Amino acid sequence: MTADARADATLDVVQEAHVRRWCYEQGTSGFSLRRAELLPDPADRSVPRVGPGGRVRVAVLAAADAALDGAARRGLLAAGADQTVWLRSNDGRTFAERAEALRVARPDLVVVLGGDPRHADAVVELCEAFRSGCSDQSPVPRAVVTGDARTTMRLHGPLARFGVEVLPDPRRTDGHAALVGRARGFRRGTDTTLVLRDEALEALASALARDAVAPALVADVAGATTALVHAAADGTVVAAHLSGIGVGRGADTLVAWAGLDRVRRWIPRTVDAPGLLERVFNRARWPDAIAADELTLSLEIALAHEALSHALDDAAAAGLPVATFRRAKVIALTGRAADLPRLAQSLLIVLDAIQPTAVCSVLRDREDALVAIGGLQVRAPGDGGPAGMRWLAAEVGARRQPLALVAPLGRAATLRVVSDGVRHDERIARGTLRMLPYTGPVELSARGTRLRGRGVTGPLGLVVDARGWPLRLPTRDAERVPLVAGWSASLGALPGEARS
């Protein structure tokens, strides 16, 4: 599709109950992406849209093979599948317990990791428990099987009723792609106009990495999904899409998974746990609720912090290169966390939750424009030609405006900043978070540390994070609250304070 042909391109970006419509159309200064004035009808299916897709409950029946387990975990994390039950052949559960667990889980898709021939008997037993527990389930769940040829042949017997599909080994690249594709296909269902939010984020991360000629990370926190997508400059994408946790519909699940104290620790004031839980539960059952007072906004920010922290932990547990994520040169925040009233609030989420370890530009999406660009790119898969690339580069380039340049320092140091050809030495104390009001391009170095880099600052200037990593928060409220409030205050992120 060329720029002219794209003139009619319209896309809705759906988040919980609200929809934003973006059009690529001709304005006074040529073709560009514009937000439609009229609010679209959420039920309108005639316009392509970016959305989370349907929920797919996945049950995994796995051989006792750690490498296979890790590969499947990475695949399902990349596919945004909702893992409801994960049974291993050596988990010590009885036949009836397995059958009951599978029956309660009501899976839509069952992934059988057959492994080597030595695991065949144990995996067949798992599949028999599945057959016994779910044979009358309606709609009938589907089964995908991986493993050696003889084991998969044996599995056709117990799984015959469920429509067996054999996929390549998920440890291989083609197997990973097949598993991701199958699970996403389920989420998409028969909706041909739907672009999954995951796909749009991946296209966006690739576009940002190409535009910056450097690794880029997209961190997305929506109502009930959280994602981290890393794209290398060569276009390699590694993603973790967590379904079910977020700052809205998934807030209660986040609290159940991570624990209330892990959310509460990010709030820069003393809040009693039961009262906080009430707010989380009501928020979870109120689509697109708006945080009208300062405490509820603090809660939303804290939920975004913890959702990303949790996503990083899950990615690390699945063997994804989290250290590489943290070294990205460009970090883009999208979703609800990018819609916060103050730029500093979004920046603080990136600093605290992702904890960058290299000099990086942090930017945030506004009204889902970047997600819409990713979605439009996915809608035109053959649009990798020069015209398409120019369009994408122009749109991404126009919106790649950083909030701030972030310089992480592990310890106290003297930071040398060259701005407008003038050298400045800034003494940075350990444990501090400082915002330095530089503008335009700067060059950084700190003697005795590995910090070197250059970049362009944004409205929040140059932010130096000398808190060290991993960030450790005291458990006692009396110690933690002043610390977290101090960090918020140093960036001007607390409502009620003067904006920096």
Place this chain on the structure above:
Amino acid sequence: MTWRHGTWTVEHDLPFGVLDRADVGSAVVAGDVIASGSLLGTATIVRGARRVGVAAEGLGAVQRVALGAAVTRGTLLAGPPGRFSRSAKAPFDGRLIHVTAEGDFVLAPELGQWLARATLDGRVVRSDSSVVMVEGSAWCLGGLAAYGPDAVGELALAVDAPIDELRPARIDVRLRGKILIGGARMAAEAITRAHACGAAGVVAGAAPAGGLRVVYGDDVTADGLVSRDDRPTVLCLVGFGTAALPDEIFRPLASFAGSRASVHTASARLFVFAPEEAATAGEPPAIALADDHAAVRPLGTPGELAGVVRFPSEVESEALATDAGLVPLANVLPFDAKR
């Protein structure tokens, strides 16, 4: 969902190990047993087709025990009788719970029994090993989330007004077997006291989320929790924390006191078995989420649009001017809105 009288269907999911269930077309009354089954211990796989010397597909011809049947140690499962014949026998007392695709028998000892009861008066319209579905007529009020096992009992009013909190002092053993009608809030103390006094369940506008955690554990979420064990049954109609019930909801609820009712936790619905003319359903007003998100309240008046307003959080949003001040438009929903 507000009060409506009509024909409803209720799905009762069955646990594993079903032995007996109601047939399609049979009439049931709420509280009747519609299925029963076994709680099973560690299963053992006994070689069947390969032991007897037949193909897995041919096992049926030599199988001597039906699936689900009770067996005692030494019971012939398949094959000809005789001490030296190639046959499969039960190694212990238990039940035959499954026959594998490769023709083996899965046996497990019985540890106990479970029962599933209907929550609707009507007829069974679907019955298989995973679900029994009942269709029938009743008054129905849809709630936001329910916790615990299904409950059946007589409705009993335990508050004086829809804004009242259900107080533990109002609950005693005389309410045994009844479903209590609370007001705006039911705290954990009231819920556990009601359960200890033998009440079948508690229905109110809201329950504190922290209290639900105390009663049901830390994994509990705003989506409810279905369980079969001995725990209280709670139905939150509007929200969490505090939520005064609109008059259009509370008045029929109070008028149904003394009627037979049931709570189906999986779908968070309250069914009342009363004649259609027993109450008049009104249209409840919209509800608003409090600014601190800790409560939900019915709007007394519809309110007026106030344009884009900047709230204390610095969020700018379309607002509604209500009798209690400005509320973000997104925080106001019809009572019936899908949440």
